[in-house]
Amino acid sequence: MDAHVLTEERPAGGAAASPAALPPTYLESLLAAGLLIETGVRGLYGRSAVFEGIADALNAVITRIGVDQQAEVLRFPPALGQTDFETSEYLNSFPQLAGTIHSFCGDERAHRRLLARLEDKQDWTDQQEPTGLVLTPAACYPIYPVIAKRGPLPQAGKVVDVLSYCYRHEPSLEPTRMQLFRQREYVCLGSPERIVAFRQLWMERGQQLGRDLQLPLEVDIANDPFFGRGGKIVADSQREQKLKFELLIPVNDGAPPTACMSFNYHMDHFGSLWHIALEDGSTAHTGCVGFGIERLVLALLKHHGLDPANWPQGVRDTLGDV
Ligand code: AMP
Numbered sequence: 531m532d533a534h535v536l537t538e539e540r541p542a543g544g545a546a547a548s549p550a551a552l553p554p555t556y557l558e559s560l561l562a563a564g565l566l567i568e569t570g571v572r573g574l575y576g577r578s579a580v581f582e583g584i585a586d587a588l589n590a591v592i593t594r595i596g597v598d599q600q601a602e603v604l605r606f607p608p609a610l611g612q613t614d615f616e617t618s619e620y621l622n623s624f625p626q627l628a629g630t631i632h633s634f635c636g637d638e639r640a641h642r643r644l645l646a647r648l649e650d651k652q653d654w655t656d657q658q659e660p661t662g663l664v665l666t667p668a669a670c671y672p673i674y675p676v677i678a679k680r681g682p683l684p685q686a687g688k689v690v691d692v693l694s695y696c697y698r699h700e701p702s703l704e705p706t707r708m709q710l711f712r713q714r715e716y717v718c719l720g721s722p723e724r725i726v727a728f729r730q731l732w733m734e735r736g737q738q739l740g741r742d743l744q745l746p747l748e749v750d751i752a753n754d755p756f757f758g759r760g761g762k763i764v765a766d767s768q769r770e771q772k773l774k775f776e777l778l779i780p781v782n783d784g785a786p787p788t789a790c791m792s793f794n795y796h797m798d799h800f801g802s803l804w805h806i807a808l809e810d811g812s813t814a815h816t817g818c819v820g821f822g823i824e825r826l827v828l829a830l831l832k833h834h835g836l837d838p839a840n841w842p843q844g845v846r847d848t849l850g851d852v
């Protein structure tokens with residue numbers, strides 16, 4: 531509910547709004563070219579047809595390179611039921627990123643009170659009540675309860691293909707850090723050996739895709755923003771156990787490279803929370819590869835220019851029609 535309106539000295543409203551001496555930031559260039567469309571809220575943008583064309587092409591490539599996974603395609607709207615969200619334990623690790631959906635549930639008197647608040651330019655959001663829906667924080671979250679309800683998995687495990695808008699409350703002026711963005715994922719459920727092999731395969735495929743797209747990249751152990759003092763211990767352990775790797779590409783002016791894909795091994799975390807078992811009764815291990823669709827589009831635009839018609843032929847060939 532707290533809108534983070536662009537109030538920086540340097541608003542994102544296009545090059546004309548910035549001091550004459552400074553070149554436009556990457557965000558300003560994207561807005562000026564109409565690729566992203568400003569809403570007045572940091573990290574919340576519209577997308578142009580060109581932007582969406584690149585996003586669609588990326589999704590098609592990811593489908594193509596994952597055909598051999600024989601993944602079950604599952605799509606969900608970008609929300610989870612509150613109970614499933616609680617079970618996921620997301621609030622233990624990232625309470626600062628979660629977003630909940632609230633609605634007006636009152637009678638006519640309450641409606642008059644709501645309108646009076648608006649009229650008086652007072653805060654009206656305390657008139658809203660929780661709906662029992664939580665915005666999806668990562669595209670794979672909705673699938674675990676669904677798979678769990680089906681009963682034990684075949685011993686060989688399985689792969690699921692998901693795509694969802696995700697919400698994270700991290701308003702920023704960096705165009706790569708959005709509040710609502712898409713993650714495409716392949717999620718693998720099975721034995722520990724299968725997940726480790728799956729992750730290795732996708733680390734290789736992710737790097738190959740980056741090279742085919744002629745993007746400068748490196749892979750490194752990830753640093754998730756676990757909350758609070760206890761979170762530091764979890765983050766250290768995640769790093770020590772090498773549970774998560776990221777593919778990084780320089781995108782933002784003068785900033786460290788940005789994670790555009792992640793390769794995760796959750797061990798039995800979700801399998802235990804949801805009681806997902808294999809045929810032999812053992813708890814399923816899980817892992818996922820996540821492609822940040824907007825970040826990959828932004829990386830392509832940054833390195834090859836704002837007009838895909840002028841991109842190198844090899845990149846255009848990899849993407850098919852853009
Ligand atoms: P994660 O679940 O944090 O591993 O995220 C998976 C992928 O989603 C990352 O590698 C990014 O490409 C993308 N992503 C994560 N957070 C954001 C964000 N705030 N804005 C845009 N893309 C994001």
Ligand code: ZN
Nearest residue numbers: 668670715818
């Ligand atoms: Zn995932």
